[in-house]
Amino acid sequence: MTSGLMKSFTVAVFSIFLLLISMPSFANGGDGENGGKKKKAFDAQEIIFGHVLDGHEFHFFDITHDDGTKTPVGIPLPVILYSPQRGFDVFMSSKFHHGEHEYAGYRLLNAEYLEKLKDQGHDLKKEGLSAGKIIAVDGNDNLDKSVKFYDVSLTRNVVQMILALAFLVWIMITIAKRYEKGFGVKSAPTGMQNLLEPVITFVRDEVAKPNLGAKWEKYLPYLLTLFFFILINNIVGLIPGTANVTGNIAFTFVLGIISFIVILASSKKHYWGHIFNPPGMPLWVKFILVPVEFVSVFVKPMALIIRLFANMVAGHIIIICLISLIFIFSAMSKGVGIASSPLAVVFTIFIYFIEILVAFLQAYIFAMLTAVFVGQAFEGEHHDEAHAAH
Amino acid sequence: MVLLSDVANSNAGGAIGAGLAAMGAGIGVGQIGKGAVEAIARQPEALNDIRANMILTAALVEGAALFAIIVGLLAVL
Numbered sequence: 001m002t003s004g005l006m007k008s009f010t011v012a013v014f015s016i017f018l019l020l021i022s023m024p025s026f027a028n029g030g031d032g033e034n035g036g037k038k039k040k041a042f043d044a045q046e047i048i049f050g051h052v053l054d055g056h057e058f059h060f061f062d063i064t065h066d067d068g069t070k071t072p073v074g075i076p077l078p079v080i081l082y083s084p085q086r087g088f089d090v091f092m093s094s095k096f097h098h099g100e101h102e103y104a105g106y107r108l109l110n111a112e113y114l115e116k117l118k119d120q121g122h123d124l125k126k127e128g129l130s131a132g133k134i135i136a137v138d139g140n141d142n143l144d145k146s147v148k149f150y151d152v153s154l155t156r157n158v159v160q161m162i163l164a165l166a167f168l169v170w171i172m173i174t175i176a177k178r179y180e181k182g183f184g185v186k187s188a189p190t191g192m193q194n195l196l197e198p199v200i201t202f203v204r205d206e207v208a209k210p211n212l213g214a215k216w217e218k219y220l221p222y223l224l225t226l227f228f229f230i231l232i233n234n235i236v237g238l239i240p241g242t243a244n245v246t247g248n249i250a251f252t253f254v255l256g257i258i259s260f261i262v263i264l265a266s267s268k269k270h271y272w273g274h275i276f277n278p279p280g281m282p283l284w285v286k287f288i289l290v291p292v293e294f295v296s297v298f299v300k301p302m303a304l305i306i307r308l309f310a311n312m313v314a315g316h317i318i319i320i321c322l323i324s325l326i327f328i329f330s331a332m333s334k335g336v337g338i339a340s341s342p343l344a345v346v347f348t349i350f351i352y353f354i355e356i357l358v359a360f361l362q363a364y365i366f367a368m369l370t371a372v373f374v375g376q377a378f379e380g381e382h383h384d385e386a387h388a389a390h
Numbered sequence: 391m392v393l394l395s396d397v398a399n400s401n402a403g404g405a406i407g408a409g410l411a412a413m414g415a416g417i418g419v420g421q422i423g424k425g426a427v428e429a430i431a432r433q434p435e436a437l438n439d440i441r442a443n444m445i446l447t448a449a450l451v452e453g454a455a456l457f458a459i460i461v462g463l464l465a466v467l
Contacts, residue, residue, distance in 0.1 A: 306453070307453035307456060310456030311456060314456060
């Protein structure tokens with residue numbers, strides 16, 4: 001058919017055209033860590049990591065004065081440090097004045113001090129020094145490596161997580177008490193009960209019962225806790241000015257480990273038999289399959305961890321990047337900045353709706369995959385019995 | 391063509407890797423959508439079941455793509 005010939009010809013012409021107009025170009029390495037960025041220009045990377053990482057204060061915005069100085073506006077949080085040499089130190093993070101002053105022999109790292117450390121010859125990456133961390137300093141305001149201390153502060157992730165937890169516990173206990181008193185049991189529920197009952201029955205009927213069979217009641221509290229905790233932390237993290245709790249690898253790591261422990265605790269001999277001796281396979285396939293199956297026992301919770309972390313942090317970074325576009329364009333010229341604002345805001349609103357969907361989806365996926373893995377772990381020879389119980 | 395510094399190499403590698411991962415995610419989720427829409431066309435009564443399965447599978451495929459994006463981000467840092 002000539003259309004096939006025309007198609008191949010078109011593909012060939014376009015490929016050659018693209019090859020001819022391509023130019024070699026190099027990724028921006030620049031000089032040093034920053035890639036050669038100007039001092040006073042808009043530093044997108046600093047803004048992004050300032051929002052996505054943990055910090056010792058809630059930072060809302062900066063007020064820029066006429067002479068160019070900035071006053072940050074936010075809520076300082078308690079800093080709790082324990083050092084075997086220096087003992088306990090508890091104070092508000094406002095004492096650090098955003099890294100300009102040292103206090104009690106400690107310093108909050110900011111861009112200025114990091115430059116000073118770099119000039120002194122420290123390798124920032126190798127020593128794990130980044131903006132927002134606390135370091136111990138000696139009398140001359142230099143980094144004191146001999147002092148070992150533990151930073152157990154109430155950072156903004158911790159505070160937000162505790163607030164979300166308190167909110168969740170309050171709501172759930174309220175509606176549990178109402179159900180106990182008899183509201184919404186024989187008649188239609190109202191208010192908060194009405195809001196949460198479809199969600200709870202959804203988790204019970206779509207997540208717990210299909211995957212866990214007859215034992216769904218034992219695991220339903222854990223699955224509900226998992227679902228609502230991740231959901232509420234996702235949603236609260238979307239509000240501008242709040243901390244990024246679920247986009248923190250430590251948070252998702254702990255959730256994944258707890259799920260891993262639940263999966264292991266409910267695993268039966270049948271499950272391990274299937275891993276180390278898969279039925280119905282010739283011997284040579286078993287040699288390949290058994291290591292793969294054994295590794296997959298660990299990889300499945302790892303995937304849960306990374307999936308939640310990556311989805312959340314990617315969403316936050318995209319939103320910040322789209323808003324930063326306005327500032328990046330403004331740095332070129334005011335007119336371009338004003339022109340790009342409506343476009344950037346429209347894109348951001350669109351991505352925000354997607355992020356709300358992703359918040360619900362990731363909570364559901366985490367809970368559902370945990371239920372699936374637990375169901376796989378304790379299923380035994382009694383497949384037919386479990387199915388008949390539906 | 392001589393690539394001069396390690397920082398440039400790692401930045402380029404991270405960016406290219408993340409782009410390829412996004413491409414993979416696009417193709418994967420597109421296939422899921424194709425299968426789901428065809429199934430709905432064949433049996434419109436199964437709409438809700440198919441939609442639930444499609445969203446679930448899409449989240450799993452995106453998980454794999456996001457692994458690669460995180461690795462790309464690590465390469466830049």
